Amino acid sequence: MRRPPKALRAFGLFGVGIVGFVLSPAVPAETPPAAVAASETSDTAGAALLPDTVGGCRRVASPHRFNGDQLYQLIDGGAPQFLEKGFSWALSGEYRCEPGGRITIEIYRMETAEGSRRVFTERQGTPGGESGIGEEAAVVAGQIEFRRGRFVVTVDLFDQGPAPAAAGRALALAIDGKIPRS
């Protein structure tokens, strides 16, 4: 896969890492109105799935919650994939990791475990492999996606390499550990 040119990669590391870090306190002010409204309805149980810190990672903004048709605001055309299988709500969150860079999380809570299994299988094409995360998981360059119970979780890594991969795995394990066992 073609990578961006050297200057762009440098910007990606510096601009996204440093500038993004500096600007991160302003994230709530930039948040689209719909997401702000969604966060106002966050329930404590959902938000608790996203810990404040995990190892070298710290959460840099309040989780945003999306209910029902609000899911279009989070993933636009990806929403029906969840909605048609019994969707309850979703949370999004963002972390800065030292080392590991920027990592974003999306947690989808389905009405049933069968719903989450169907979503996961459809998204991944095949049942997930063994990774020690969740009941099944798919780990590819730049993303960890796993499923446990009614939950499907995606962990997106904005930087590549061993450090982001380790930070992402630590976050995935921490979130997995907070998902209620049925």
Place this chain on the structure above:
Amino acid sequence: MACDRRRFLECLGLVTAAGWAGPTVLAGPPNPASQVLKQSKPGSSERLSPHAVVKARGTDYAAATRQVIDRMGGMSQFVSRGSKVVIKPNVGWDKPFHFRANTHPEIVRAVIEMVLAAGPASVKVLDFPVEGQNAKSAFDVSGIGMVGMKKGVTAQPVFEPAGFRGISIPGAAVLKEALVIKEILDADVIINIPVAKSHFVTDYTGALKNWMGIIRDRGFFHTDPEKPPKSKQEHRQRVARCIVDIQQKIRPTLSILDASVAMLTGGPPGPGEQKTLNLVLASTDPVALDVVGIGLFPNLALQKIETVQYAAAAGLGLADPAKIPVVDCA
């Protein structure tokens, strides 16, 4: 890779019929297939169909972009001195760069440079990212915020309500009113730069679907709270109808497709299965461009993609692959 004069003339020999539409338009009627305008490329009296799709390949995406635009007669065919230009890439997603959910920045960079050389009054690179995404971050991680850092260019997301203006769409099937990015409405020239991706609802997102990004109230594309779609098929049809409705009111002057990497599955956010194609394609006919783009996806069936079928039925372009001239620089 080089597209020199000799190759240019050879390629033109492949082109069928008609002429060049030249700068198309906001809110104008569709160009009839019979419309013939002379291509005014210096040194050439050859003509291109307004439905022609020009393509170039290579790993230097900026060079490939210049090739296709040069083949179409140069950016001055579309951008007049003193005109207000809006460039509309897909910057919908605050996702890692390698997911390829957004238009490649080198293509946008090349377009900006060509537009600036044509002497416009203003150049704005705009998109309304998916609402729940971090809009400013989307411009950063995509690299498009950076390539827009040029004198005389503004590159930024539009997400504040004040950035949109209401329009009515007489004759629309579904989308009778919409809030549209104001700069789009005020522009003389709009350059649409989608990225070729799969899409869970519409199967394919390219030139037609990218136009959804100029609308604020996109939730209405998916559902009407008072009359929600009863099936997946109804949902697909509704989205496609809305996309065609807005295209009937506001049309790009030129569309350039980023097919450097096709997101075959997992769209629109990705990552999904990717296929490196190293292609850049362009046309003044967004329907024809989508037809050729869809042809790059072995897992898609053109006949099942409502956006293209509805747009062709509305007279917005050609959907018959056999009638679309494809001009290849190779």
